[in-house]
Amino acid sequence: xxxxxxxxxxxxxxxxxxxxxxxxxxxxxxxxxIKILKEYENWGLCQEVKKVMxxxxxxxxxxxxxxxxxxxxxxxFTNEEIEKYMLLMMQGxxxxxxRIKMLNKKRNGILDEVHLKEKQISRLDYLRYEINxxxxx
Numbered sequence: 557x558x559x560x561x562x563x564x565x566x567x568x569x570x571x572x573x574x575x576x577x578x579x580x581x582x583x584x585x586x587x588x589x590i591k592i593l594k595e596y597e598n599w600g601l602c603q604e605v606k607k608v609m610x611x612x613x614x615x616x617x618x619x620x621x622x623x624x625x626x627x628x629x630x631x632x633f634t635n636e637e638i639e640k641y642m643l644l645m646m647q648g649x650x651x652x653x654x655r656i657k658m659l660n661k662k663r664n665g666i667l668d669e670v671h672l673k674e675k676q677i678s679r680l681d682y683l684r685y686e687i688n689x690x691x692x693x
Contacts, residue, residue, distance in 0.1 A: 576615055578613060592625070595635070596618075599639050632665075
């Protein structure tokens with residue numbers, strides 16, 4: 557089973573080392589929950605997936621798209637945002653501006669959260685300072 561470093565987008569590590577695999581094989585090999593694979597199928601994002609004898613078979617492009625989905629999920633995209641982003645991605649260069657807009661919006665939201673946390677830490681530090689100051693009197 558492949559193990560990927562934490563904090564590095566999974567899609568960077570996908571290699572062209574297989575032709576097709578079943579949903580169970582893809583789940584095991586890339587540690588992708590079957591629930592996510594089934595959701596991926598339901599979104600209609602797996603154009604290249606073939607159904608053979610009742611089971612889905614994934615190729616390397618599907619795994620690359622799945623790794624992008626996991627990366628988007630890891631950075632805080634909702635399922636709806638992921639679906640929209642992936643549908644835009646499948647349109648190619650024509651949708652680059654819209655995808656950049658989505659990424660910038662998510663980035664700005666995360667920065668707002670970081671700044672809020674920094675303010676909270678500053679207030680906590682002040683309260684700690686006040687307590688320690690009283691001890692030293």
